[in-house]
Amino acid sequence: MAKKSGTKTEPRIPLSRERILAAAISLADEAGIDALSMRRLAQELGVEAMSLYNHVANKDDLLDGIVETAATEFVVPSAGGDWKSEVRRSAISVHETLLRHPWASNLVTTQKPGPARLRRGDALLGTLRGAGFSSDLTYHAYHIIESYVVGYTQQILNYRSLDESKFEDVAASFLRGDFAEEYPHFTEHARQHMEPGREGGSAFELGLDLIVDGLERLRDGTAR
Amino acid sequence: MAKKSGTKTEPRIPLSRERILAAAISLADEAGIDALSMRRLAQELGVEAMSLYNHVANKDDLLDGIVETAATEFVVPSAGGDWKSEVRRSAISVHETLLRHPWASNLVTTQKPGPARLRRGDALLGTLRGAGFSSDLTYHAYHIIESYVVGYTQQILNYRSLDESKFEDVAASFLRGDFAEEYPHFTEHARQHMEPGREGGSAFELGLDLIVDGLERLRDGTAR
DNA sequence: CGGCGTAAGCGTACGGTGTAAGCCTACACG
DNA sequence: CGTGTAGGCTTACACCGTACGCTTACGCCG
Numbered sequence: 018m019a020k021k022s023g024t025k026t027e028p029r030i031p032l033s034r035e036r037i038l039a040a041a042i043s044l045a046d047e048a049g050i051d052a053l054s055m056r057r058l059a060q061e062l063g064v065e066a067m068s069l070y071n072h073v074a075n076k077d078d079l080l081d082g083i084v085e086t087a088a089t090e091f092v093v094p095s096a097g098g099d100w101k102s103e104v105r106r107s108a109i110s111v112h113e114t115l116l117r118h119p120w121a122s123n124l125v126t127t128q129k130p131g132p133a134r135l136r137r138g139d140a141l142l143g144t145l146r147g148a149g150f151s152s153d154l155t156y157h158a159y160h161i162i163e164s165y166v167v168g169y170t171q172q173i174l175n176y177r178s179l180d181e182s183k184f185e186d187v188a189a190s191f192l193r194g195d196f197a198e199e200y201p202h203f204t205e206h207a208r209q210h211m212e213p214g215r216e217g218g219s220a221f222e223l224g225l226d227l228i229v230d231g232l233e234r235l236r237d238g239t240a241r
Numbered sequence: 242m243a244k245k246s247g248t249k250t251e252p253r254i255p256l257s258r259e260r261i262l263a264a265a266i267s268l269a270d271e272a273g274i275d276a277l278s279m280r281r282l283a284q285e286l287g288v289e290a291m292s293l294y295n296h297v298a299n300k301d302d303l304l305d306g307i308v309e310t311a312a313t314e315f316v317v318p319s320a321g322g323d324w325k326s327e328v329r330r331s332a333i334s335v336h337e338t339l340l341r342h343p344w345a346s347n348l349v350t351t352q353k354p355g356p357a358r359l360r361r362g363d364a365l366l367g368t369l370r371g372a373g374f375s376s377d378l379t380y381h382a383y384h385i386i387e388s389y390v391v392g393y394t395q396q397i398l399n400y401r402s403l404d405e406s407k408f409e410d411v412a413a414s415f416l417r418g419d420f421a422e423e424y425p426h427f428t429e430h431a432r433q434h435m436e437p438g439r440e441g442g443s444a445f446e447l448g449l450d451l452i453v454d455g456l457e458r459l460r461d462g463t464a465r
Numbered sequence: 466c467g468g469c470g471t472a473a474g475c476g477t478a479c480g481g482t483g484t485a486a487g488c489c490t491a492c493a494c495g
Numbered sequence: 496c497g498t499g500t501a502g503g504c505t506t507a508c509a510c511c512g513t514a515c516g517c518t519t520a521c522g523c524c525g
Contacts, residue, residue, distance in 0.1 A: 032502080032503085054481080054482065054483085055482080055483065055484080056481085056482080056483090064503070064504090065503065065504055065505080066483085066484085066504095067484075067485090067503080067504070067505080067506095068502070068503045068504070070484075070485095071501080071502050071503075072502090075483075075484075076482095076483060076484085123347065123350070123351075126347070126395045126396070126399055127347075127399070129403065129411050130411075135420075135423075135424050135427055136424070138424075138426075138427050138430075139423075139424040139425070139426045139427040140426075142426035142427060142429075142430055143425075143426045146426060152429065152433070153433075155426075155430075156430060156433045157444060157447050157448065159430065160393060160396060160444065160448065161389070161393075161447075161448040161451065163392070163396060164388070164389050164392030164393035164395075164396055164448065165385070165388050165389050165392055166392070167392050167395070167396075168387070168388030168389055168390070168391050168392025168393070168395075169384060169385075169388035169392070171350045171388075171391070171392075172350070172384055172387060172388055172391075175350055175351070179353065187353055187354075196359075199359075199363075200359050200360070200362075200363040201363070201367075202362075202363045202366035202367045202370060202379075203359055203362050203363040203366060205366075205376065206362075206366055206379075206380060206383065209376070209377075209380045220381060220384070223381050223385075224381065224384065224385040224388065227385065227452065227455040227456070227459065228451065228452065228455070230455065231451040231452070231454065231455045232451070235451065256473080256474085278510080278511060278512080279511080279512065279513080280510080280511075280512090288474070288475090289474065289475050289476075290475095290512085290513085291474075291475070291476080291477095291513075291514090291515095292473070292474045292475070294513075294514095295472080295473050295474075296473090299512080299513075300511095300512065300513090
Protein backbone atom coordinates (compact mmCIF):
# COMPACT_ATOMS: atom_id res chain seq x y z
CA MET A 18 0.00 0.00 0.00
CA ALA A 19 2.60 2.46 -1.03
CA LYS A 20 1.35 5.74 -2.35
CA LYS A 21 0.71 4.58 -5.83
CA SER A 22 -2.31 6.67 -5.17
CA GLY A 23 -4.06 6.25 -8.49
CA THR A 24 -3.33 2.66 -9.19
CA LYS A 25 -4.12 1.51 -5.71
CA THR A 26 -7.65 0.94 -6.79
CA GLU A 27 -8.99 1.99 -10.15
CA PRO A 28 -9.71 5.72 -10.34
CA ARG A 29 -13.39 4.96 -10.06
CA ILE A 30 -15.13 6.50 -13.02
CA PRO A 31 -18.50 7.09 -11.49
CA LEU A 32 -21.76 5.47 -12.45
CA SER A 33 -24.70 7.46 -13.63
CA ARG A 34 -28.28 6.73 -14.50
CA GLU A 35 -27.45 7.22 -18.18
CA ARG A 36 -24.54 4.82 -18.15
CA ILE A 37 -26.66 2.26 -16.35
CA LEU A 38 -29.58 2.58 -18.73
CA ALA A 39 -27.32 2.38 -21.77
CA ALA A 40 -25.65 -0.75 -20.43
CA ALA A 41 -29.02 -2.25 -19.58
CA ILE A 42 -30.31 -1.65 -23.07
CA SER A 43 -27.35 -3.17 -24.81
CA LEU A 44 -27.43 -6.12 -22.43
CA ALA A 45 -31.13 -6.65 -23.13
CA ASP A 46 -30.60 -6.24 -26.85
CA GLU A 47 -27.79 -8.75 -26.96
CA ALA A 48 -28.60 -11.32 -24.30
CA GLY A 49 -32.35 -10.98 -23.99
CA ILE A 50 -34.49 -9.38 -21.35
CA ASP A 51 -34.21 -12.40 -19.06
CA ALA A 52 -30.46 -11.89 -18.82
CA LEU A 53 -31.03 -8.42 -17.46
CA SER A 54 -30.61 -8.97 -13.74
CA MET A 55 -29.18 -6.45 -11.34
CA ARG A 56 -26.14 -8.61 -10.67
CA ARG A 57 -25.42 -9.31 -14.31
CA LEU A 58 -25.89 -5.68 -15.24
CA ALA A 59 -23.59 -4.58 -12.45
CA GLN A 60 -20.99 -7.06 -13.57
CA GLU A 61 -21.21 -5.66 -17.08
CA LEU A 62 -20.42 -2.26 -15.60
CA GLY A 63 -17.60 -3.58 -13.43
CA VAL A 64 -19.46 -2.83 -10.26
CA GLU A 65 -21.48 -4.53 -7.53
CA ALA A 66 -25.22 -5.01 -7.84
CA MET A 67 -26.19 -2.82 -4.94
CA SER A 68 -24.30 0.13 -6.32
CA LEU A 69 -26.89 0.44 -9.03
CA TYR A 70 -29.44 1.40 -6.41
CA ASN A 71 -27.70 4.70 -5.94
CA HIS A 72 -28.97 5.74 -9.34
CA VAL A 73 -32.05 3.65 -9.84
CA ALA A 74 -34.88 3.22 -7.36
CA ASN A 75 -35.42 -0.46 -8.05
CA LYS A 76 -35.64 -2.88 -10.91
CA ASP A 77 -39.01 -1.57 -12.01
CA ASP A 78 -37.55 1.89 -12.25
CA LEU A 79 -34.74 0.46 -14.33
CA LEU A 80 -37.24 -1.08 -16.71
CA ASP A 81 -39.17 2.17 -16.84
CA GLY A 82 -35.92 3.85 -17.68
CA ILE A 83 -34.91 1.64 -20.57
CA VAL A 84 -38.30 1.62 -22.22
CA GLU A 85 -38.44 5.38 -21.85
CA THR A 86 -34.99 5.67 -23.38
CA ALA A 87 -36.06 3.50 -26.26
CA ALA A 88 -39.20 5.59 -26.65
CA THR A 89 -36.92 8.50 -27.38
CA GLU A 90 -36.55 7.03 -30.84
CA PHE A 91 -40.26 7.33 -31.54
CA VAL A 92 -41.14 9.91 -34.15
CA VAL A 93 -43.46 12.53 -32.72
CA PRO A 94 -46.11 13.50 -35.26
CA SER A 95 -46.33 17.19 -35.98
CA ALA A 96 -49.72 18.83 -36.05
CA GLY A 97 -48.84 20.87 -39.08
CA GLY A 98 -48.59 18.47 -41.98
CA ASP A 99 -50.92 16.01 -43.60
CA TRP A 100 -52.44 14.07 -40.75
CA LYS A 101 -52.39 10.73 -42.53
CA SER A 102 -48.72 10.81 -43.33
CA GLU A 103 -47.89 12.08 -39.85
CA VAL A 104 -49.81 9.27 -38.23
CA ARG A 105 -48.18 6.80 -40.57
CA ARG A 106 -44.68 8.11 -39.94
CA SER A 107 -45.10 7.95 -36.22
CA ALA A 108 -46.69 4.51 -36.21
CA ILE A 109 -43.97 3.11 -38.45
CA SER A 110 -41.26 4.56 -36.26
CA VAL A 111 -42.76 2.95 -33.20
CA HIS A 112 -43.03 -0.34 -35.02
CA GLU A 113 -39.43 -0.23 -36.15
CA THR A 114 -38.10 0.88 -32.81
CA LEU A 115 -39.86 -1.96 -31.06
CA LEU A 116 -38.44 -4.40 -33.58
CA ARG A 117 -34.99 -3.02 -32.90
CA HIS A 118 -35.45 -3.60 -29.17
CA PRO A 119 -37.42 -6.83 -28.94
CA TRP A 120 -37.73 -6.61 -25.16
CA ALA A 121 -39.52 -3.29 -25.38
CA SER A 122 -42.87 -4.32 -26.81
CA ASN A 123 -43.86 -6.26 -23.74
CA LEU A 124 -42.64 -3.54 -21.40
CA VAL A 125 -44.63 -0.93 -23.27
CA THR A 126 -47.81 -2.71 -22.25
CA THR A 127 -46.63 -3.06 -18.68
CA GLN A 128 -44.64 -0.05 -17.55
CA LYS A 129 -46.27 3.30 -17.11
CA PRO A 130 -45.44 5.83 -19.81
CA GLY A 131 -42.76 8.44 -19.24
CA PRO A 132 -42.31 11.82 -20.94
CA ALA A 133 -41.21 10.48 -24.33
CA ARG A 134 -44.25 8.29 -24.71
CA LEU A 135 -46.54 10.92 -23.29
CA ARG A 136 -45.22 13.50 -25.68
CA ARG A 137 -45.78 11.27 -28.66
CA GLY A 138 -49.20 10.20 -27.43
CA ASP A 139 -50.23 13.78 -26.90
CA ALA A 140 -48.98 14.79 -30.32
CA LEU A 141 -50.78 11.90 -31.93
CA LEU A 142 -54.02 12.92 -30.26
CA GLY A 143 -53.39 16.51 -31.24
CA THR A 144 -52.77 15.57 -34.83
CA LEU A 145 -56.08 13.77 -34.97
CA ARG A 146 -57.97 16.63 -33.37
CA GLY A 147 -56.29 19.02 -35.75
CA ALA A 148 -57.44 16.89 -38.64
CA GLY A 149 -61.04 17.41 -37.69
CA PHE A 150 -61.69 14.32 -35.63
CA SER A 151 -64.23 14.84 -32.90
CA SER A 152 -63.14 14.44 -29.31
CA ASP A 153 -65.01 11.17 -29.13
CA LEU A 154 -63.67 9.75 -32.36
CA THR A 155 -60.15 10.80 -31.46
CA TYR A 156 -60.43 8.73 -28.32
CA HIS A 157 -61.29 5.65 -30.31
CA ALA A 158 -58.85 6.33 -33.12
CA TYR A 159 -56.01 6.58 -30.67
CA HIS A 160 -56.74 3.19 -29.19
CA ILE A 161 -57.22 1.56 -32.53
CA ILE A 162 -53.92 2.83 -33.86
CA GLU A 163 -51.96 1.95 -30.76
CA SER A 164 -53.57 -1.47 -30.51
CA TYR A 165 -52.60 -2.31 -34.02
CA VAL A 166 -49.05 -1.01 -33.75
CA VAL A 167 -48.05 -2.90 -30.64
CA GLY A 168 -50.20 -5.93 -31.37
CA TYR A 169 -48.72 -6.37 -34.81
CA THR A 170 -45.19 -5.86 -33.59
CA GLN A 171 -45.58 -8.39 -30.84
CA GLN A 172 -46.94 -10.88 -33.30
CA ILE A 173 -43.94 -10.50 -35.57
CA LEU A 174 -41.53 -10.79 -32.68
CA ASN A 175 -43.36 -13.86 -31.52
CA TYR A 176 -42.93 -15.63 -34.84
CA ARG A 177 -39.38 -14.45 -35.02
CA SER A 178 -38.49 -15.89 -31.64
CA LEU A 179 -40.17 -19.15 -32.58
CA ASP A 180 -38.02 -19.69 -35.61
CA GLU A 181 -34.91 -18.45 -33.88
CA SER A 182 -35.32 -21.30 -31.45
CA LYS A 183 -34.03 -23.44 -34.29
CA PHE A 184 -37.36 -24.84 -35.37
CA GLU A 185 -36.83 -27.34 -32.66
CA ASP A 186 -40.41 -28.37 -32.33
CA VAL A 187 -43.69 -26.90 -33.43
CA ALA A 188 -42.48 -24.63 -36.19
CA ALA A 189 -40.50 -27.32 -37.95
CA SER A 190 -43.26 -29.90 -37.91
CA PHE A 191 -45.68 -27.32 -39.19
CA LEU A 192 -43.53 -26.54 -42.17
CA ARG A 193 -43.03 -30.23 -42.70
CA GLY A 194 -46.80 -30.51 -42.96
CA ASP A 195 -47.36 -32.78 -39.98
CA PHE A 196 -50.60 -31.01 -39.21
CA ALA A 197 -51.74 -30.47 -42.77
CA GLU A 198 -54.99 -32.34 -42.19
CA GLU A 199 -55.78 -31.01 -38.75
CA TYR A 200 -54.88 -27.42 -39.47
CA PRO A 201 -54.63 -27.00 -43.23
CA HIS A 202 -55.00 -23.25 -43.26
CA PHE A 203 -52.61 -22.70 -40.44
CA THR A 204 -50.08 -24.87 -42.21
CA GLU A 205 -50.37 -22.71 -45.27
CA HIS A 206 -50.11 -19.62 -43.12
CA ALA A 207 -46.92 -20.89 -41.50
CA ARG A 208 -45.45 -21.54 -44.93
CA GLN A 209 -46.35 -18.04 -46.04
CA HIS A 210 -44.40 -16.74 -43.09
CA MET A 211 -41.29 -18.39 -44.46
CA GLU A 212 -41.53 -16.89 -47.91
CA PRO A 213 -38.59 -14.60 -48.63
CA GLY A 214 -39.93 -11.09 -49.06
CA ARG A 215 -42.85 -11.67 -46.76
CA GLU A 216 -41.69 -9.84 -43.69
CA GLY A 217 -40.79 -6.65 -45.44
CA GLY A 218 -42.38 -3.74 -43.67
CA SER A 219 -45.05 -3.42 -46.29
CA ALA A 220 -47.24 -5.93 -44.48
CA PHE A 221 -47.37 -3.69 -41.46
CA GLU A 222 -48.18 -0.71 -43.61
CA LEU A 223 -50.97 -2.51 -45.38
CA GLY A 224 -52.90 -2.89 -42.14
CA LEU A 225 -51.92 0.57 -41.05
CA ASP A 226 -53.35 2.09 -44.20
CA LEU A 227 -56.48 0.06 -43.81
CA ILE A 228 -56.95 1.55 -40.38
CA VAL A 229 -56.04 5.10 -41.27
CA ASP A 230 -58.37 5.06 -44.27
CA GLY A 231 -61.10 3.54 -42.14
CA LEU A 232 -60.68 6.29 -39.58
CA GLU A 233 -60.91 8.92 -42.28
CA ARG A 234 -64.13 7.40 -43.47
CA LEU A 235 -65.50 7.43 -39.94
CA ARG A 236 -64.54 11.06 -39.58
CA ASP A 237 -66.27 11.98 -42.82
CA GLY A 238 -69.33 10.00 -41.89
CA THR A 239 -69.10 8.15 -45.18
CA ALA A 240 -71.67 5.40 -45.01
CA ARG A 241 -69.99 2.07 -45.17
CA MET B 242 -49.90 -46.36 14.92
CA ALA B 243 -52.71 -48.71 15.54
CA LYS B 244 -54.51 -50.00 12.50
CA LYS B 245 -56.62 -46.91 11.94
CA SER B 246 -55.56 -47.69 8.45
CA GLY B 247 -57.25 -44.84 6.64
CA THR B 248 -56.82 -42.07 9.10
CA LYS B 249 -53.16 -42.72 9.65
CA THR B 250 -52.40 -40.17 7.01
CA GLU B 251 -54.96 -38.47 4.84
CA PRO B 252 -56.28 -40.78 2.13
CA ARG B 253 -54.31 -38.86 -0.46
CA ILE B 254 -56.71 -37.74 -3.14
CA PRO B 255 -54.31 -37.69 -6.01
CA LEU B 256 -53.19 -34.70 -8.02
CA SER B 257 -53.76 -34.47 -11.73
CA ARG B 258 -52.78 -32.08 -14.47
CA GLU B 259 -56.34 -30.80 -14.60
CA ARG B 260 -56.54 -30.11 -10.87
CA ILE B 261 -53.21 -28.32 -11.05
CA LEU B 262 -54.15 -26.17 -14.03
CA ALA B 263 -57.50 -25.28 -12.50
CA ALA B 264 -55.84 -24.24 -9.26
CA ALA B 265 -53.20 -22.29 -11.15
CA ILE B 266 -55.84 -20.41 -13.09
CA SER B 267 -57.85 -19.44 -10.07
CA LEU B 268 -54.70 -18.45 -8.23
CA ALA B 269 -53.61 -16.28 -11.15
CA ASP B 270 -57.08 -14.80 -11.48
CA GLU B 271 -57.29 -13.91 -7.82
CA ALA B 272 -53.76 -13.08 -6.76
CA GLY B 273 -52.18 -12.08 -10.04
CA ILE B 274 -49.75 -13.90 -12.26
CA ASP B 275 -46.79 -12.90 -10.10
CA ALA B 276 -48.24 -14.83 -7.20
CA LEU B 277 -48.25 -17.98 -9.28
CA SER B 278 -45.12 -19.72 -8.07
CA MET B 279 -44.69 -23.45 -7.83
CA ARG B 280 -44.47 -23.29 -4.04
CA ARG B 281 -47.51 -21.09 -3.65
CA LEU B 282 -49.51 -23.18 -6.08
CA ALA B 283 -48.53 -26.39 -4.28
CA GLN B 284 -49.52 -24.86 -0.98
CA GLU B 285 -52.88 -23.95 -2.45
CA LEU B 286 -53.30 -27.62 -3.33
CA GLY B 287 -52.11 -28.87 0.05
CA VAL B 288 -49.02 -30.43 -1.39
CA GLU B 289 -45.30 -29.83 -1.76
CA ALA B 290 -43.88 -27.92 -4.70
CA MET B 291 -41.94 -30.78 -6.20
CA SER B 292 -45.01 -32.98 -6.39
CA LEU B 293 -46.35 -30.78 -9.14
CA TYR B 294 -43.53 -31.93 -11.38
CA ASN B 295 -45.10 -35.36 -11.60
CA HIS B 296 -47.82 -33.84 -13.73
CA VAL B 297 -46.20 -30.82 -15.29
CA ALA B 298 -42.84 -30.74 -17.05
CA ASN B 299 -41.76 -27.37 -15.68
CA LYS B 300 -43.13 -23.93 -15.05
CA ASP B 301 -43.23 -23.06 -18.71
CA ASP B 302 -45.35 -26.12 -19.35
CA LEU B 303 -47.63 -24.97 -16.56
CA LEU B 304 -48.03 -21.59 -18.22
CA ASP B 305 -48.63 -23.25 -21.56
CA GLY B 306 -51.27 -25.31 -19.84
CA ILE B 307 -53.21 -22.48 -18.28
CA VAL B 308 -53.24 -20.30 -21.37
CA GLU B 309 -54.34 -23.28 -23.40
CA THR B 310 -57.08 -24.00 -20.90
CA ALA B 311 -58.22 -20.41 -21.08
CA ALA B 312 -58.13 -20.58 -24.87
CA THR B 313 -60.74 -23.28 -24.62
CA GLU B 314 -63.20 -20.48 -24.03
CA PHE B 315 -62.47 -18.90 -27.40
CA VAL B 316 -65.31 -19.13 -29.88
CA VAL B 317 -64.22 -20.98 -33.01
CA PRO B 318 -65.70 -19.34 -36.10
CA SER B 319 -67.63 -21.66 -38.34
CA ALA B 320 -66.99 -21.55 -42.06
CA GLY B 321 -70.67 -21.86 -42.82
CA GLY B 322 -72.27 -18.60 -41.75
CA ASP B 323 -71.77 -14.99 -42.66
CA TRP B 324 -68.04 -14.43 -42.47
CA LYS B 325 -68.25 -10.99 -40.94
CA SER B 326 -70.38 -12.04 -38.04
CA GLU B 327 -68.28 -15.16 -37.51
CA VAL B 328 -65.10 -13.16 -37.39
CA ARG B 329 -66.74 -10.68 -35.06
CA ARG B 330 -68.07 -13.36 -32.74
CA SER B 331 -64.73 -15.03 -32.46
CA ALA B 332 -62.78 -11.82 -31.96
CA ILE B 333 -65.16 -10.63 -29.29
CA SER B 334 -64.96 -13.94 -27.48
CA VAL B 335 -61.17 -13.75 -27.42
CA HIS B 336 -61.32 -10.19 -26.17
CA GLU B 337 -63.72 -11.07 -23.39
CA THR B 338 -61.86 -14.19 -22.38
CA LEU B 339 -58.62 -12.28 -22.10
CA LEU B 340 -60.33 -9.65 -20.00
CA ARG B 341 -61.66 -12.37 -17.74
CA HIS B 342 -58.14 -13.74 -17.26
CA PRO B 343 -55.92 -10.66 -17.18
CA TRP B 344 -52.73 -12.71 -16.99
CA ALA B 345 -53.50 -14.43 -20.29
CA SER B 346 -53.00 -11.61 -22.75
CA ASN B 347 -49.29 -11.40 -22.10
CA LEU B 348 -48.86 -15.15 -22.16
CA VAL B 349 -50.66 -15.38 -25.48
CA THR B 350 -47.88 -13.35 -27.04
CA THR B 351 -45.23 -15.45 -25.34
CA GLN B 352 -46.22 -19.10 -25.10
CA LYS B 353 -46.51 -21.22 -28.16
CA PRO B 354 -50.06 -22.00 -29.20
CA GLY B 355 -51.67 -25.28 -28.25
CA PRO B 356 -54.56 -27.12 -29.93
CA ALA B 357 -57.29 -24.73 -28.81
CA ARG B 358 -55.57 -21.70 -30.24
CA LEU B 359 -54.50 -23.56 -33.36
CA ARG B 360 -58.02 -24.75 -33.95
CA ARG B 361 -59.44 -21.27 -33.67
CA GLY B 362 -56.66 -19.80 -35.80
CA ASP B 363 -57.18 -22.38 -38.47
CA ALA B 364 -60.93 -21.82 -38.44
CA LEU B 365 -60.46 -18.07 -38.67
CA LEU B 366 -58.20 -18.48 -41.68
CA GLY B 367 -60.65 -20.94 -43.19
CA THR B 368 -63.55 -18.56 -42.70
CA LEU B 369 -61.67 -15.85 -44.55
CA ARG B 370 -60.70 -18.15 -47.38
CA GLY B 371 -64.28 -19.34 -47.60
CA ALA B 372 -65.42 -15.75 -47.86
CA GLY B 373 -63.42 -15.29 -51.00
CA PHE B 374 -60.24 -13.77 -49.61
CA SER B 375 -57.19 -14.63 -51.62
CA SER B 376 -54.45 -16.64 -49.99
CA ASP B 377 -52.30 -13.55 -49.79
CA LEU B 378 -54.97 -11.28 -48.41
CA THR B 379 -55.99 -13.90 -45.87
CA TYR B 380 -52.46 -13.90 -44.56
CA HIS B 381 -52.60 -10.17 -43.94
CA ALA B 382 -56.16 -10.13 -42.67
CA TYR B 383 -55.31 -12.72 -40.05
CA HIS B 384 -52.48 -10.65 -38.66
CA ILE B 385 -54.46 -7.47 -38.70
CA ILE B 386 -57.35 -9.00 -36.80
CA GLU B 387 -55.18 -10.73 -34.25
CA SER B 388 -53.03 -7.66 -33.75
CA TYR B 389 -56.01 -5.54 -33.00
CA VAL B 390 -57.66 -8.03 -30.68
CA VAL B 391 -54.72 -8.62 -28.39
CA GLY B 392 -53.34 -5.12 -28.69
CA TYR B 393 -56.63 -3.55 -27.73
CA THR B 394 -57.17 -5.94 -24.86
CA GLN B 395 -53.72 -5.32 -23.45
CA GLN B 396 -54.32 -1.63 -23.64
CA ILE B 397 -57.52 -1.85 -21.66
CA LEU B 398 -55.93 -4.09 -19.07
CA ASN B 399 -53.06 -1.67 -18.82
CA TYR B 400 -55.34 1.24 -18.02
CA ARG B 401 -57.32 -0.93 -15.68
CA SER B 402 -54.28 -1.97 -13.69
CA LEU B 403 -53.16 1.64 -13.51
CA ASP B 404 -56.32 2.82 -11.89
CA GLU B 405 -56.56 -0.23 -9.68
CA SER B 406 -53.27 0.81 -8.16
CA LYS B 407 -55.33 3.44 -6.41
CA PHE B 408 -54.36 6.35 -8.60
CA GLU B 409 -51.34 6.59 -6.42
CA ASP B 410 -49.29 8.57 -8.83
CA VAL B 411 -49.51 9.33 -12.50
CA ALA B 412 -53.15 8.59 -13.09
CA ALA B 413 -54.36 10.80 -10.27
CA SER B 414 -52.27 13.79 -11.21
CA PHE B 415 -53.42 13.46 -14.79
CA LEU B 416 -57.03 13.62 -13.83
CA ARG B 417 -56.25 16.50 -11.53
CA GLY B 418 -54.88 18.28 -14.58
CA ASP B 419 -51.31 18.65 -13.39
CA PHE B 420 -50.09 18.16 -16.94
CA ALA B 421 -52.83 20.06 -18.68
CA GLU B 422 -50.35 22.41 -20.34
CA GLU B 423 -47.69 19.88 -21.21
CA TYR B 424 -50.03 17.20 -22.44
CA PRO B 425 -53.43 18.78 -23.01
CA HIS B 426 -54.75 16.11 -25.32
CA PHE B 427 -53.53 13.28 -23.19
CA THR B 428 -55.15 14.88 -20.18
CA GLU B 429 -58.43 14.97 -22.02
CA HIS B 430 -57.93 11.41 -23.11
CA ALA B 431 -57.33 10.28 -19.55
CA ARG B 432 -60.52 12.01 -18.46
CA GLN B 433 -62.46 10.31 -21.23
CA HIS B 434 -61.24 7.01 -19.86
CA MET B 435 -62.96 7.77 -16.59
CA GLU B 436 -66.35 8.55 -18.07
CA PRO B 437 -68.94 6.05 -16.92
CA GLY B 438 -70.15 4.13 -19.95
CA ARG B 439 -66.87 4.51 -21.77
CA GLU B 440 -65.45 1.05 -21.30
CA GLY B 441 -68.52 -0.79 -22.47
CA GLY B 442 -67.52 -3.32 -25.08
CA SER B 443 -68.80 -1.12 -27.88
CA ALA B 444 -65.46 0.67 -28.13
CA PHE B 445 -63.74 -2.58 -28.97
CA GLU B 446 -66.37 -3.40 -31.54
CA LEU B 447 -66.08 -0.02 -33.18
CA GLY B 448 -62.50 -0.70 -34.13
CA LEU B 449 -63.27 -4.28 -34.97
CA ASP B 450 -65.94 -3.20 -37.43
CA LEU B 451 -63.62 -0.66 -38.93
CA ILE B 452 -61.14 -3.42 -39.60
CA VAL B 453 -63.60 -5.99 -40.85
CA ASP B 454 -65.20 -3.48 -43.20
CA GLY B 455 -61.78 -2.41 -44.39
CA LEU B 456 -60.85 -5.99 -45.12
CA GLU B 457 -64.04 -6.47 -47.08
CA ARG B 458 -63.19 -3.45 -49.15
CA LEU B 459 -59.73 -4.81 -49.82
CA ARG B 460 -61.21 -8.12 -50.87
CA ASP B 461 -63.59 -6.43 -53.26
CA GLY B 462 -60.86 -4.25 -54.66
CA THR B 463 -62.96 -1.18 -53.96
CA ALA B 464 -60.75 1.79 -54.65
CA ARG B 465 -60.24 3.77 -51.55
C1' DC C 466 -54.35 -62.70 2.25
C1' DG C 467 -49.35 -61.49 1.72
C1' DG C 468 -45.78 -59.44 -0.89
C1' DC C 469 -43.94 -56.51 -4.03
C1' DG C 470 -43.22 -53.08 -8.03
C1' DT C 471 -44.05 -48.68 -9.08
C1' DA C 472 -46.20 -44.25 -9.37
C1' DA C 473 -46.26 -40.21 -6.97
C1' DG C 474 -45.65 -37.24 -3.00
C1' DC C 475 -41.82 -35.35 0.20
C1' DG C 476 -37.43 -33.25 1.86
C1' DT C 477 -33.33 -31.29 1.03
C1' DA C 478 -30.23 -28.62 -1.48
C1' DC C 479 -28.26 -25.50 -5.09
C1' DG C 480 -27.76 -21.56 -7.69
C1' DG C 481 -30.27 -17.72 -8.98
C1' DT C 482 -33.31 -13.46 -8.08
C1' DG C 483 -34.47 -8.46 -5.93
C1' DT C 484 -33.26 -5.59 -2.30
C1' DA C 485 -32.74 -3.86 2.97
C1' DA C 486 -29.07 -2.35 6.17
C1' DG C 487 -24.80 -1.02 7.51
C1' DC C 488 -19.79 -0.40 6.49
C1' DC C 489 -15.99 1.83 4.27
C1' DT C 490 -13.52 4.45 0.99
C1' DA C 491 -12.26 8.20 -1.96
C1' DC C 492 -13.16 12.53 -3.47
C1' DA C 493 -14.30 17.78 -2.86
C1' DC C 494 -14.03 21.51 -0.27
C1' DG C 495 -12.76 24.60 3.73
C1' DC D 496 -4.39 18.81 5.91
C1' DG D 497 -9.09 17.46 7.93
C1' DT D 498 -13.40 16.22 7.47
C1' DG D 499 -18.32 15.40 5.52
C1' DT D 500 -20.58 12.89 2.44
C1' DA D 501 -21.76 10.66 -1.93
C1' DG D 502 -21.47 6.48 -3.59
C1' DG D 503 -19.57 1.92 -4.00
C1' DC D 504 -19.16 -2.68 -1.20
C1' DT D 505 -20.51 -6.52 1.88
C1' DT D 506 -23.53 -9.19 4.07
C1' DA D 507 -27.87 -11.12 4.65
C1' DC D 508 -32.72 -12.42 3.82
C1' DA D 509 -36.64 -14.24 1.62
C1' DC D 510 -38.13 -16.16 -2.44
C1' DC D 511 -37.72 -18.37 -6.94
C1' DG D 512 -37.34 -22.82 -10.25
C1' DT D 513 -35.89 -27.34 -10.04
C1' DA D 514 -32.33 -31.67 -9.67
C1' DC D 515 -31.87 -35.64 -6.85
C1' DG D 516 -32.92 -39.22 -3.74
C1' DC D 517 -36.01 -41.13 -0.03
C1' DT D 518 -40.42 -42.87 1.31
C1' DT D 519 -44.97 -43.91 1.17
C1' DA D 520 -49.31 -46.02 -0.38
C1' DC D 521 -51.70 -48.14 -3.90
C1' DG D 522 -52.80 -52.03 -7.45
C1' DC D 523 -51.77 -56.30 -9.02
C1' DC D 524 -50.35 -61.16 -8.80
C1' DG D 525 -49.51 -65.48 -6.61
